Amino acid sequence: MTAALEVRNVSKWFGDTVALSDVSFESSPGVVGLLGHNGAGKSTLFGLLAGFSSPSQGTVRVLGLDPRDDPSVHARMGLVPDGEGLWPFLTARQTVELLARHRGVTAYEKAAAAALSTVGLVEAADRKVAGFSKGMRQRVRLAQALAHDPEVLLMDEPLNGLDPAQRRADVDLVRELGGSGRTVLVSSHILAEVERMADRVLVVVNGRLVAEGTPAGVQELLAQSARTVRVETDDPRKLAGLLLREAHVDSVGIDEHAVVVHTSDGAQLAVQLPQLAAKARILLLRVIPIGEDLESVFTRLTASARGAGR
Amino acid sequence: MTLLELSLRSVVRGKRVIAVVLLPVLVGFVAVMLAVTAGASDRSDAYATLGGELLVLVLALVGLVLGVNAFGDERDEGTLGLLLATTVPRPRIVLTKYAAAFAVTWIACLPATLGCLWLATATDLSFGTAVWSLLLTSLLAAAAYSAVFVLLSLVLRRAILVGLAYLVLWEGLLAGATTAFRNLSVGAYASRVAAAPWDDPPFDVADVAVGVAAVVLVLVTVATVAAAAWRLPRAHV
Structure with a gap:
């Protein structure tokens, strides 16, 4: 069986600006999280998958079809585009019905009603969208992506503008959609969200796919590579001097009673640190790994990619 | 709600509709006033x-x-x-958008067209010729101009500024000043059709027969709409 989303060696540039650089991945059923800061190329990737632009190089396939050439793919694909765009003069129901109808749903009234109830927009369904809050607009945009019961869902920052309760509800909804055999690609610049929604994470930095795996796997990948550890000690100067002689230590910083160590090999540091301290009779008060969560991993990848690129 | 209804509603919304309605109503009103109050020779000039x-x-x-x-x-x-995340063939999206813009343009200008028709009855020009030439002028000009501006809106972000510059500089100044450019202006062909009741048009028109002018306007419309239909699937959104 071919993957629902297939991106092969895709690059996209606008003039001199490279938005995506040699990105390849295949989706798997379930939720795939696309993690990246604003401007990393997430929306460009969604645009390519939705057929709104052509890749400068490489191929994009959705359900085996080229979305640029074949708009019929939208009958089986749901899209929540970036931003908050909606026709202000339509009601929520009109919007969802219109779009379901033009994606080949014959019973579009029923489908729209069901989708609106899924996203919790029943009472406000017949009000004009112009008066809606950001969160309500986002629910309409979610509903239109669900109404035609698509096999593939592309959601570009679907949690933007939602309050915490709505965020939680939508995280659950995305998980549920992914659990029902659909392929869901969901982007975010917030790591905690992606971690909670996705079975698999793709990390995009400056248009490049820099890491890929389960949320835990991505963490592990990063733990094996560079990380930052804060060591509180009674003699930070002496410890810093000793650590600097080690090959795996990239740099050290002294911060009051602590040494902040940047290392390329966290595992080796964990072994060496107690040995060094014992030999030099330095007291280790606390060892705090700073690079444990995806957030810092992501920040560091971003920083190194920035340093390497542009 | 169909795509055509959506397109029609998005054309007529907002404050711009007021401006769009006021101008033809004003012209129509002036035409009727002149028909009622002006002297016979003045009425011909006014028409x-x-x-x-x-x-x-x-x-x-x-x-x-x-x-x-x-x-x-x-x-x-x-x-x-959202509009493009549908299975609707892209050329149909363009055609529907165009149809809505054209229809509303023609209808919004009806007060001016009908006012001029009233004025025509008060002149000694052939009324029958005035009727068909006015209706044909309004249909063909609305069709051609709508096509040009829909295409502009697809290609450019600042379509209104470029469109206005096109009207003032190209259609107004260049076509008004030189005969060579007149035959490259939509307005001059439309005026040629409008000048059908006169043997010798009392205003500047394209230097062709009325029938040729009508055919040119139809061809310009078809070619421009086709260009827009070709363009949408290739546009970067």
């Missing part, structure tokens, strides 16, 4: 000015205001992505 020249300008301006929003609004409000 030449209003029915021949001003009507085409009104159609151009209304066509501009309504046409450039066909895709401009969708892009500004971020709804183009």
